[in-house]
Amino acid sequence: MDGYDKYAHEPFAVTVDLAVFTLRDAALHVLLVERGQEPYAGRWALPGGFVQPDESAETAARRELAEETGLSDVSGLHLEQLRTYSEPGRDPRMRVVSVAFAALLPDAPEAHGGSDAADARWVPHGTAGPLAFDHDRILADAHDRVGAKFEYTCLATAFCPPEFTLGELQQVYETVWGTELDRPNFRRKVLATPGFVEAVPGAARLTGGRGKPAALYRAGTATALHPPLLRPTREGRPA
Amino acid sequence: MDGYDKYAHEPFAVTVDLAVFTLRDAALHVLLVERGQEPYAGRWALPGGFVQPDESAETAARRELAEETGLSDVSGLHLEQLRTYSEPGRDPRMRVVSVAFAALLPDAPEAHGGSDAADARWVPHGTAGPLAFDHDRILADAHDRVGAKFEYTCLATAFCPPEFTLGELQQVYETVWGTELDRPNFRRKVLATPGFVEAVPGAARLTGGRGKPAALYRAGTATALHPPLLRPTREGRPA
DNA sequence: CCCTTTTATAGTCAGTACGACTATAAAAGG
DNA sequence: CCTTTTATAGTCGTACTGACTATAAAAGGG
Numbered sequence: 001m002d003g004y005d006k007y008a009h010e011p012f013a014v015t016v017d018l019a020v021f022t023l024r025d026a027a028l029h030v031l032l033v034e035r036g037q038e039p040y041a042g043r044w045a046l047p048g049g050f051v052q053p054d055e056s057a058e059t060a061a062r063r064e065l066a067e068e069t070g071l072s073d074v075s076g077l078h079l080e081q082l083r084t085y086s087e088p089g090r091d092p093r094m095r096v097v098s099v100a101f102a103a104l105l106p107d108a109p110e111a112h113g114g115s116d117a118a119d120a121r122w123v124p125h126g127t128a129g130p131l132a133f134d135h136d137r138i139l140a141d142a143h144d145r146v147g148a149k150f151e152y153t154c155l156a157t158a159f160c161p162p163e164f165t166l167g168e169l170q171q172v173y174e175t176v177w178g179t180e181l182d183r184p185n186f187r188r189k190v191l192a193t194p195g196f197v198e199a200v201p202g203a204a205r206l207t208g209g210r211g212k213p214a215a216l217y218r219a220g221t222a223t224a225l226h227p228p229l230l231r232p233t234r235e236g237r238p239a
Numbered sequence: 240m241d242g243y244d245k246y247a248h249e250p251f252a253v254t255v256d257l258a259v260f261t262l263r264d265a266a267l268h269v270l271l272v273e274r275g276q277e278p279y280a281g282r283w284a285l286p287g288g289f290v291q292p293d294e295s296a297e298t299a300a301r302r303e304l305a306e307e308t309g310l311s312d313v314s315g316l317h318l319e320q321l322r323t324y325s326e327p328g329r330d331p332r333m334r335v336v337s338v339a340f341a342a343l344l345p346d347a348p349e350a351h352g353g354s355d356a357a358d359a360r361w362v363p364h365g366t367a368g369p370l371a372f373d374h375d376r377i378l379a380d381a382h383d384r385v386g387a388k389f390e391y392t393c394l395a396t397a398f399c400p401p402e403f404t405l406g407e408l409q410q411v412y413e414t415v416w417g418t419e420l421d422r423p424n425f426r427r428k429v430l431a432t433p434g435f436v437e438a439v440p441g442a443a444r445l446t447g448g449r450g451k452p453a454a455l456y457r458a459g460t461a462t463a464l465h466p467p468l469l470r471p472t473r474e475g476r477p478a
Numbered sequence: 479c480c481c482t483t484t485t486a487t488a489g490t491c492a493g494t495a496c497g498a499c500t501a502t503a504a505a506a507g508g
Numbered sequence: 509c510c511t512t513t514t515a516t517a518g519t520c521g522t523a524c525t526g527a528c529t530a531t532a533a534a535a536g537g538g
């Protein structure tokens with residue numbers, strides 16, 4: 001890193017791209033914007049924008065998160081840097097290096113209410129055709145990362161409202177992983193992990209529809225899962 | 240990402256920084272360069288450099304890896320993107336966004352043999368005082384990441400020569416984690432994981448010094464570890 | 479109002495994995 | 509020859525997990 005002046009260094013534009021997930025009707029949704037101009041006009045793209053001169057990528061990402069979701073307070077939301085995408089041809093107009101982030105929301109208020117008219121929309125995951133730029137790749141990487149972190153962290157509660165049932169928490173896992181889990185075993189595991197969830201003391205209950213009311217829980221203070229909660233082995237057919 | 244021309248976007252310099260690890264005499268070593276000029280003159284720093292206009296960060300990182308280690312072929316080495324550091328004040332001279340990488344080498348040829356005189360040196364981990372810029376943070380993050388990946392991947396063999404004993408592999412784990420492992424249990428776990436290591440058929444053996452000769456193994460084809468090989472629980476004192 | 483359906487919760491049981499430990503084998507050093 | 513050192517084999521009890529059965533408490537339909 002010596003001798004900056006000895007090297008010719010081209011200027012790069014630095015942006016952030018956000019893969020923002022939420023759960024709606026037990027289906028994974030992603031926040032997307034429709035592009036109005038070339039390149040990729042008419043295609044869906046991940047929300048994002050330029051990092052300003054006085055911002056870190058994290059600051060820019062949280063600012064974009066607030067702008068695109070229309071939420072007034074995004075300070076408590078889970079936002080995590082994924083990785084940086086820097087292939088020379090990824091934006092045909094100029095040399096853009098993009099720091100990608102993943103964000104998780106509990107509920108899904110319709111997005112484009114913001115005064116700045118960020119016309120972002122919640123789109124069911126997988127239904128938005130090929131995205132602009134390399135955003136399909138970014139989105140897939142984000143989904144992989146979130147799924148992997150579910151195994152050894154308590155991240156799943158970031159999709160849940162402040163109070164939730166164990167059935168809802170299990171739904172979160174099943175939706176993100178795309179698998180089904182055994183309900184008694186899931187209960188046992190979650191309750192056996194200290195700090196994952198804590199029972200709402202008022203023995204409060206919630207009626208979602210048919211069956212017996214379920215006890216309510218809040219997210220606990222733990223962040224890691226020891227031992228991990230592994231998804232069902234996908235070694236069903238080994239080669 | 241619409242409307243590039245509506246935003247004022249300052250140019251950024253984009254660099255890569257490398258945390259290159261190797262094992263020497265059962266001690267973790269890091270490749271560092273001594274800074275010759277301000278800022279941080281005389282301090283150690285991670286090797287790195289600017290991303291060229293026609294390069295991705297990954298390409299730049301592998302090029303720097305070859306330059307700084309002096310190795311002619313770095314194509315087989317493990318090189319992995321860590322994350323991007325973009326705090327506005329991290330370089331006092333200019334706005335620099337740095338994509339950090341971690342690399343693992345089996346053996347440690349003394350580095351600065353390269354014709355380009357990259358004067359990088361192998362320094363025992365933890366002995367190089369405070370590093371320049373935010374490189375202490377980057378190095379710590381890299382070490383954390385490598386240690387964490389040891390739990391659920393076969394990455395540890397990246398530190399080993401083509402043929403190695405189980406004792407040497409255990410040394411790798413113990414050095415990176417800073418803990419001691421039970422030898423029989425470690426054997427059982429490694430050998431029970433299909434594809435982690437494969438025995439060298441010639442019943443070959445190696446004498447390191449005193450005791451009974453050990454069987455030789457090669458790295459297998461597996462990359463993941465299911466179930467993971469967790470390090471001894473550091474919950475010795477819970478709060 | 480009873481009976482079925484649905485969901486929540488409790489509990490059982492066997493197989494696996496793992497930590498702690500003991501025992502044997504094969505080399506080097508004195 | 510005996511001790512030390514390292515490699516390898518095996519044992520035992522516990523914790524965790526997958527698969528499963530059973531009971532409780534609600535809604536809905538006849």
